[in-house]
Amino acid sequence: MATVSMASSLPTNLTSFKSRRSNRSSSGVAFASLSQDTVKITEGAGNLPKVVLTSTHGSEAEIYLFGGCVTSWKVPSGKDLLFVRPDAVFNGKKPISGGIPHCFPQFGPGAIQQHGFARNMNWSVLDSETIEGNPVVTLELKDDAYSRSMWDFSFQALYKVILNSKSLSTVLTVTNTDTKAFSFNTTLHTYFSASVTGASVKGLLGCKTLNKDPDPKNPLEGKEEREVVSFPGFVDCVYLNASNELQLDNGLGDVISIKNAKYVADSLVCWTDAVLWNPHLTMEACYKDFVCVENAKIGDVQLQPDQSWVAEQHLSIA
Numbered sequence: 001m002a003t004v005s006m007a008s009s010l011p012t013n014l015t016s017f018k019s020r021r022s023n024r025s026s027s028g029v030a031f032a033s034l035s036q037d038t039v040k041i042t043e044g045a046g047n048l049p050k051v052v053l054t055s056t057h058g059s060e061a062e063i064y065l066f067g068g069c070v071t072s073w074k075v076p077s078g079k080d081l082l083f084v085r086p087d088a089v090f091n092g093k094k095p096i097s098g099g100i101p102h103c104f105p106q107f108g109p110g111a112i113q114q115h116g117f118a119r120n121m122n123w124s125v126l127d128s129e130t131i132e133g134n135p136v137v138t139l140e141l142k143d144d145a146y147s148r149s150m151w152d153f154s155f156q157a158l159y160k161v162i163l164n165s166k167s168l169s170t171v172l173t174v175t176n177t178d179t180k181a182f183s184f185n186t187t188l189h190t191y192f193s194a195s196v197t198g199a200s201v202k203g204l205l206g207c208k209t210l211n212k213d214p215d216p217k218n219p220l221e222g223k224e225e226r227e228v229v230s231f232p233g234f235v236d237c238v239y240l241n242a243s244n245e246l247q248l249d250n251g252l253g254d255v256i257s258i259k260n261a262k263y264v265a266d267s268l269v270c271w272t273d274a275v276l277w278n279p280h281l282t283m284e285a286c287y288k289d290f291v292c293v294e295n296a297k298i299g300d301v302q303l304q305p306d307q308s309w310v311a312e313q314h315l316s317i318a
C-alpha cells in the first residue's frame, strides 16, 4: 500500500498499531479481543455500545461506536473536558451532538449531507492494547450500502485513540480501497466544555479566515488580527493554515493544548486548518457551556487507489 504518512516520525506510542482481524457479532458491531484491563465495551445511552478507556494513571475516556465519537475525556481530577449537548440523542440514527464527532467525507456545506456520514455509521473495534497502563483502541469504518448511496467509493477509515494521564491523542487514517481516485475533506468537530464568556483561543493570529457568518455557503474572506480570539457572540469561522498548536483557555480554569502533527512535509497529510464555532443564542439552552475548536482539512484531499492520508491530533493539559 502506498502510504503518504511518515509513520516512523510519530512518537513510539502512536505507531504500534497491530493489524488483527476482528470478530463481527450478530448486531453488526465488531469486537476485537480487547485489552481487558483498560479497554472495555459497555452499554451506553440508548443501549448503544460504548468503549470505556481507563488509564491506570487516573484518566478515563468514552467512545461510542456509533459515529466513532469520543464523548467524554476525564482527566485525573475527574473533570470532563469534553461537552455533550443536552439535546444530544443516542438513537443510532442521528449523529451524537457533542464530544468529538467526525465530519467525513465532507465538512460542508457541500454535495452530501452536512458533515458527511461517518458520524452516523457504526464503527467497529479492530484492535486494542495497553501501553504502560494507558489504553489504546483502534476503530474502523468501511463503506457500506448506506455510505455508497451518497458517496460511491470504497474506503477504510482507522481511528486510533490513545489515552494518557493528561492527554487524549487520535490518529485518523483514511485509505482509498477503491479502484478509482476520490477526494474528501474532514474535521474533528470537538465540543469542549467551557464558560463561553471566559473562553479564548491562541495561535490563530495571521491566518486567512473564511467567516461563515452570515452565509455559510458564501464565506467572507479575511485575516485574523487577534492574538487571543474570544467568543463574544455567534462564531462560525474557518482558519486556513492554522498553526500546529492552538491553546484553548476554556474559562473554567484549564488551558488545553490542541496539537497536530505538522512535521510531515507532504501536504496530503495531517490537519492543516481549524474551525471555531459557538452558536450563541441559536442554541440558547447550552451555548454558554461549550465552544467547538476543530482540527480540519478544508481543502480537498485527493487519494489514488491504495493511498492513505493520516492526521494526528494531540489534546493535552499541563
Ligand SMILES: O=P(O)(O)OC[C@H]1O[C@@H](O)[C@H](O)[C@@H](O)[C@@H]1O
Pocket: 097, 098, 115, 189, 212, 216, 236, 237, 275, 276, 277, 292, 294
Ligand atoms: O452538526 P452540529 O454538531 O450541530 O454542528 C453544526 C455546526 O458545525 C460547525 O462545525 C460548522 O462550522 C457550523 O456551520 C455548523 O452549524
